[in-house]
Amino acid sequence: MSLFYMSVGILQALNNLGSIYVDCGKLDQAADCYMNALNIKHTRAHQGLARVYHLKNQRKAAFDEMTKLIEKAHSSASAYEKRSEYCDREKAKDDLNMATQLDPLRTYPYRYRAAGNHHHFGNSASFLCNSSKVLTVIPMSFHLLHPSSLCLNTIITCKI
Numbered sequence: 001m002s003l004f005y006m007s008v009g010i011l012q013a014l015n016n017l018g019s020i021y022v023d024c025g026k027l028d029q030a031a032d033c034y035m036n037a038l039n040i041k042h043t044r045a046h047q048g049l050a051r052v053y054h055l056k057n058q059r060k061a062a063f064d065e066m067t068k069l070i071e072k073a074h075s076s077a078s079a080y081e082k083r084s085e086y087c088d089r090e091k092a093k094d095d096l097n098m099a100t101q102l103d104p105l106r107t108y109p110y111r112y113r114a115a116g117n118h119h120h121f122g123n124s125a126s127f128l129c130n131s132s133k134v135l136t137v138i139p140m141s142f143h144l145l146h147p148s149s150l151c152l153n154t155i156i157t158c159k160i
Helices: 003-023 029-041 047-053 059-072 077-088 089-102 108-121 122-137 146-151
Strands: none
Touching: 003 029, 003 108, 029 047, 047 059, 047 077, 059 077, 077 089, 077 108, 089 108
């Protein structure tokens, strides 16, 4: 086995062990695993460490950890989406807008905005607009989402 595959295995093992410690409520041990993974350049361990900080009610540290992931990640739409969970409402909206800009097919940002607008403001028009965006499908790209979509005869789209 090559050194590269052994290193990847060790990184993944540390990350997995961190997740197990989090599930068991052993947050200090989880943080140690994620820090060790980060020390040997496992970028995604930032997300696990952010979760630990969040569970310890250290929102600023969680936000900062996800910011480090965003700075290092090649495709950071998911990182922006995840970071939105660790910040205030306005910054969360900014992060979700960025996630949508980077990957318009991600549905979480639309669902979040729809629920937030309806719940906090009673804004039915905005709720319907964002809910409709969740249902919007780009017909030319639909087949990329799921193989079973190739057999669909009709694709419903919503113009916003």
